Amino acid sequence: MTAAKRLLMLAALxxxxxxxxxxFVAAQEDYGLLKVNTTTGRAGVFVDGHxxxxxxxxxxxxEYEVAPGIHDVTISDPRYExxxxxxxxxxxxxxTLTQTLKPLPEPxxxxxxxxxxxxxxxxxxxxNERFMGHVDExxxxxxxxxxxxxxxxxxxxxTTGGPEFVEHVKIVADETVTIKLAS
Numbered sequence: 001m002t003a004a005k006r007l008l009m010l011a012a013l014x015x016x017x018x019x020x021x022x023x024f025v026a027a028q029e030d031y032g033l034l035k036v037n038t039t040t041g042r043a044g045v046f047v048d049g050h051x052x053x054x055x056x057x058x059x060x061x062x063e064y065e066v067a068p069g070i071h072d073v074t075i076s077d078p079r080y081e082x083x084x085x086x087x088x089x090x091x092x093x094x095x096t097l098t099q100t101l102k103p104l105p106e107p108x109x110x111x112x113x114x115x116x117x118x119x120x121x122x123x124x125x126x127x128n129e130r131f132m133g134h135v136d137e138x139x140x141x142x143x144x145x146x147x148x149x150x151x152x153x154x155x156x157x158x159t160t161g162g163p164e165f166v167e168h169v170k171i172v173a174d175e176t177v178t179i180k181l182a183s
Contacts, residue, residue: 031065032089037098043077051124076131110173113144118181126155
């Protein structure tokens with residue numbers, strides 16, 4: 001393979017080529033990064049009321065691009081009390097927020113199950129306006145959201161800017177309700 005073909009292949013793959021004596025500096029002046037460490041990786045990260053995604057994915061802390069400035073950050077997990085604070089995001093700098101969340105009492109049954117399926121795996125799932133997790137956490141027989149019997153409003157908010165989805169569901173003991181979002 002010629003050097004020119006290798007360069008084209010690297011460019012197509014989004015790779016950068018560093019020549020001897022050169023340096024590569026990413027343009028990070030437009031944003032900073034936010035990382036959230038919590039007692040629970042399932043926690044959702046919200047900045048100025050907008051859901052960014054989970055604090056962790058497969059035990060890897062996620063980094064989110066945030067515009068420089070002062071922002072309200074909320075960490076939410078249905079098993080814990082919500083935590084909110086203000087952070088200052090600086091351009092080109094990673095800001096790490098570490099917080100221990102206080103556990104809530106366990107809910108009482110009997111329980112039914114809610115499952116969600118859709119193409120945006122990190123879309124936020126809210127039940128009666130309380131953040132519960134993301135779509136992929138409740139997407140198969142081994143994963144579901146246990147809820148006490150009752151009627152609920154389920155709202156799913158996309159992380160990709162797609163439309164929100166709202167449905168009213170009735171949860172019955174030992175039964176499963178599945179919400180399937182269009183691809």
